[in-house]
Amino acid sequence: MSGIAGWVDFEREVARERHAVLAMTAALAGRGPHGDGLWACPRAVLGQRGTGAVNEYEGGRPVVVAEQGRPVAVISYDGSVSNAARLRRQLTDAGEHFSCGSEAEVVLRAYLRWGTAGVQRLEGMFAFAIWDLRVSQLILVRDRMGIKPLTYQPLEAGVLFGSEPKAVLAHPLAEARVDADGLRAVLTAIKVPGRSVFRGLREVAPGHLVKVGVSGIHTEPYWQLRPRPHTEDLDETVDTVRRLLTTAVTSAMAGEPAAGILLSGGLDSSAMAALAASQAAAGEVLRTFTVGIGANACSVPDSPYVSQVVEHLGTQHLEASFDPQALTDPVVRTAVLTAKDLPTPYGDKNITPYLFFRSVGEHVKVALSGEAADTVFGGFAWADDPSVVQAEMFPWLTVARQLGLEHGIGAGLLDPALLKWLDLDTYCTEQYHGAIAEVEHLPDSHGLERRMRELSYLHLTRWLxxxxxxxxxxxxxxxxxxRFPFCDHRLVEYMYNTPWAMKSHCGRERSLLRSVVRELLPPTILARPKTPFPVTYDDGYKTHLRDSLAAVLADPHAPVAALLDTKAARAVVEDPRLIDRGGWLGRADVEMALQLNTWLDRYGIRLVL
Known part of the structure; x- marks a missing residue:
């Protein structure tokens, strides 16, 4: 776990201005409190921060490989390559000599030995930048599923890059600007992979690498979702999925014997815990962690299910509970917003996980999450609804519209004239058709199987x-x-090409996953329906939101004022019942208004509409 940043310019001696990159790495303090290490040459400065926790490389400094006393390549690296030990042995056998035990050096020497083709040998989650002094070229690489972030801004004669937008925006040559499409992406949470909500910034798309040289910037994929025939029957498919998922779980725990499991008592996290327990060494006790948010949470009965899994697997368990008042702490709320660099309407659904992760981090440095299981195994609640399946739109937006949310979640307090001008419906329609055009099909693909491949692709490339x-x-x-075992690219590739009839073979979503762990979990866990992450209904929290909205309305200089429907916002302040509209959906409108205000203010964003 680390933060990386840098500056390359082929017409400027950037080493003299390394302080600008120090500002970039300082912006990433949340990704690593240790080290502010820089490496510099006339045309490139690479920076890095570290945590001193897992796979630490040179105390938060870029790693350099030298030949005959002169540096030939430098890497700033973030991530966890699960097959690093195997690659190290292969490289050693091929004649490479290692100077340290860092994972970053393994990745760098893989590049020096095999070129950019070496990226395809990497397994796990990673984002890194390599400056190749032999050819004066920068290589930016991001893992196949896009778990680790990596942002860059092209310059006239080079590039700025950083793990997160805030790092790039800390450089004097960058400016926090958001245009109409950027605002549309914020409000809909939909954009083309590789795009950023900030004007002028880009993201290294999942499964891509970016080459920056004197001739310009060139992007190329090294991994893509491709259709392949599925030749195994159901029993063989279950066996293959079990093997792939078991490998994914054990690989995610590799090199970290004290890793924990984030456990909700649902099928996904329980399956992951069961597979981890089945591979544990004799006498090894698995550590599991659950979030609790007090008595005023929505009625999602996680605790009874968690208790069953803990007793069944014999794990060492901890429930981290939080007083709802912690959700109103301005320091915490700001930390959550700046961690994501984006406003969202989800409020405590963001704050509670942050507090939970911070608590878990006091006990273990690595934890496994069941995130992405729904996407990979087809755990779609709408899968049996033809009106959603056949709609020419992202299915999650179709569901939102069926709930009466014409502009999606969180837009209820925005100026209707602004929403009409943004024309989110046209934007989403264009984004949908652009995504569908990317999907490749087998020649004999038709009917429901063809459609479910398209929807699987949408979830893997847009929803996830x-x-x-x-x-x-x-x-x-x-x-x-x-770490996210369900994002193992081999599992993703296999499941992407598994027929929908097999994914739902027992008449339920995630049928294959249930079959894989049928012998490892209690029947009640296997039968448990999908439940959402818990939210609080604490009256004090809702009052805090209304008071905060009132303060924004009273501030003539509030950045969000020009975007709001002032009449609708005042109605929420005056009538507490409105914040409970649709369960938590009314509250989501308030959360979005407040986060937009803070985001515009703290990031100094200039709207270019």
């Missing part, structure tokens, strides 16, 4: 991105490295 950003960023800010 904000979910992974949520967990990775909040976990890192809480000093906890979260």
């Amino acid at each position: 991105d904000p979910l992974l950003l949520h967990s990775e960023r909040l976990g890192t800010a809480g000093a906890l490295e979260i």
Whole structure:
């Protein structure tokens, strides 16, 4: 777990201005409190921060490989390559000589031995930058599923890059600007992979690498979702999935014997815990962690299910509970917003995980999450609803519209004239058709199987991105490295090409996952329906939101004022019943208004509309 940043310019001696990169790495203090290490040459400065926790490389400094006393390549690295030990042996056998035990050096020497083709040998989650002094070229690489973030801004003769937008925006040559499409992406949480909500910034797309040289910037994929025939029957498929998932879980725990499991008592996290327990060494006790948010949570009965799993597997368990008052702490709320670099309407659904991850991080430095299981195994609540399946729109937006949310979650207090001008419906329609056009099909694909492949692709490439950003960023800010076994690319590739008839073979979502762990979990866990992350209904928290909204309305200089429907916002302040509209949906409108205000203010954002 680390934060990386840097500056390359082919017409400027950036080594003289390394202080600018120090500002970039300082902005990433949440990703690593240790080290502010820089490496510099006339055309490039690479920076890094570290945590001193897992796979630490040179105390938060870039790693350098030299030949005959002269540096040939430098890497700033963030991540966890699960097959690093095996690659190290292969490279040693091939004649490479290692100077330290860091994972970063393994990745760098893999590049020096195999070039950019070496990226395809890496397994796990990673984002890194390599400056190759032999050819004066920068290589930016991001893992296949986009777990680790990496942002960059092209310059006239180079590039700025950083783990998160805040690092790039800390550089004097960058400016926090958001145009109409950026605001549309914020409000809908939908964008093309590789795009950023900030104008002028880009993201290294999942499974891609970016080359920056004197001739310009070139992007190329090294991994993509491809259709392949599925030739195994159901029993063989279950066996294969079991093997792949078991390998994914054990790989995620590799090199970290004290890793924990984030356990909700649902199928996904319980399956992960069961597979981890089945592979544990004799006498090894698995550690599990659950979040609790007090008596005023929504009625999601996690605790009884968690207790069954803990007793069944014999884990060492801890429930981290929080007083709802902690959700109103302005320091905590700001930390959550700046961790994600984006406003969202989810409020305590963001704050509670942050507090939870921070608490877990006091006991273990690595924890496994069941995130992405729904996406990979087809755990879609709407899968049996033809009106959703056949709609020419992202299915989660179709569901939102069925709930009466014309503009999605969190837009209820925005100026209707602004929403009409943004025309989110046209934006989402264009984004949908652009995504569907990316899907490749087998020649004989038709009917429901063809359609479910398309919807699987939408979830893997559009829906999953904000979910992974949520967990990775909040976990890192809480000093906890979260790993995602369900994002193992071999499992993803296999499941992407598994027929929908097999994914739902027993008439339920995630049928294959239930079959894989049928002998490892109690029947009540296997039968438990999907439940959402708990939210608080504490009256004090809701009062805090209304008071905060009132303060924004009373501030003539509030940045969000020009975006709000002032009449609707005042109605919420005056009538406490409105904040409970649709359960927590009315509250989501308030959360979004407040977060937009803080975001515009703290980031000094200039709206270019």
